[in-house]
Amino acid sequence: MTTRPALVKGSRAVRSTIALKMLMAVSGLIFVGYVLAHMYGNLKAFSGQEAFNDYAHHLRELGEPLLPHEGFLWIARVVLLLSLFVHVFCAIALWRRAGRARTTKYVVKKNKHSSFSSHWMRWGGITLLLFIIWHLLNFTVGRINVNTGETGDAAGDPYTLMVQSFEVPWLTVIYLLAMVALALHLHHGTWSAAQTLGLTNNATSRRNAKAIGTILAVVVAGGFSLVPIFVLAGVID
């Protein structure tokens, strides 16, 4: 006989798998808010170089004089970085748990009743993580201009760096693939977060949460994709 677990004593809510899920949901929703704002900001590219650079500049002055220069930006960076750490940590913990929960796989297993996006949360999440790292190197931390080979300040102002980056077709392809991953993640993640937070206690609210997930996926991934596509098409230059 295999040994069976005894009745556990002293269970705590904070130590449960649901608590891990709640951390994922809250950090995930912080990302959702962030990508919405970020996507809106990117669309400034359609108003031309000056408007876009002004916007990038204003972000650094946001909250002044109450906050120091770049104060708001740094608060956002710290919150996002912490959220990313929590989100990925919980994702890995739950992924490992799921692996241990079924060590012998089925010979035949159908998953006919669930969305593709729900099965892609983990691999899609890794795709997003890799993309986020590259994206920060590209535009924020290293400022790598793949087109000219320049880095740092020499890579050009924010607008120039963006346009020259998206003039490189393979960079645009990577970016668009990441947007597919983001769309899938938002499609399932939004409704999943609502469910994890206990907000979908009947069929109507479940349907609404799923609809919001679909809308967010289309709006955010679509909005982000407009700029690179129009750069590649030569409309933005």
Next chain:
Amino acid sequence: MKLNLKIWRQENATAPGGIHTYELDDVSEDMSFLEMLDVLNEQLNAEGEEPIAFDSDCREGICGQCSLMIDGEAHGPEVTTTCQLHMRSFRDGDSITIEPWRADAFPIVKDLVVDRSAFDRIIQQGGYISVNTGAAPDAHATPVPKDKANRAFDVATCIGCGACVAACPNGSASLFLGAKITHLGELPQGQAERDTRVVNMIGQHDAEGFGGCTNIGECTAACPKEIPLDVISRLNWDLHAALRHGK
């Protein structure tokens, strides 16, 4: 009809198992799936081979004993229990793969039989209300709003079969847990122990080695009692409340 059956055989909990293939002829479409297996077992008996072990009890869809993964679907292609599945759902010449529930928290006893006592231990952690027993109380002693009574009744139909775990890619028992939490949480009698119930039950669930839920939804599709996904939201909500109350 004639069937080609691919069935998981495993001597005991620790022996290695594998798929064995059996041919079965003259299957009537009016047979239930378990009757079809009974016929196969008689054939195996006659041939001097060890019959296939599988679970069943009521054979009328109410006890939750029967449990088979049929062609990759828990309880097979219909929304019902394996004992209530009939061979008319299959066609002559079909190849059918039959496996036990796969979850490390449900270890295999033999062939298609798994040990689901993990569910019993979860129930022991709070799937009840503490009341003085004795004479039955008057039915109207504790008023229950009709909609709550309906909902409690609907989710109380969970028979603890474990199909939700079997179907879940994460091997989570959240639907089962949610059904129990909602059933008692909707009723006035369930309020006193509401916080400790959810904390202790999820604590046992996690200790048994079930996975965490990612709201994929295969559980509710596999559930013979059509327990809806919103019971998991309710489970999460109750845990949230317990967290706020410092449990």
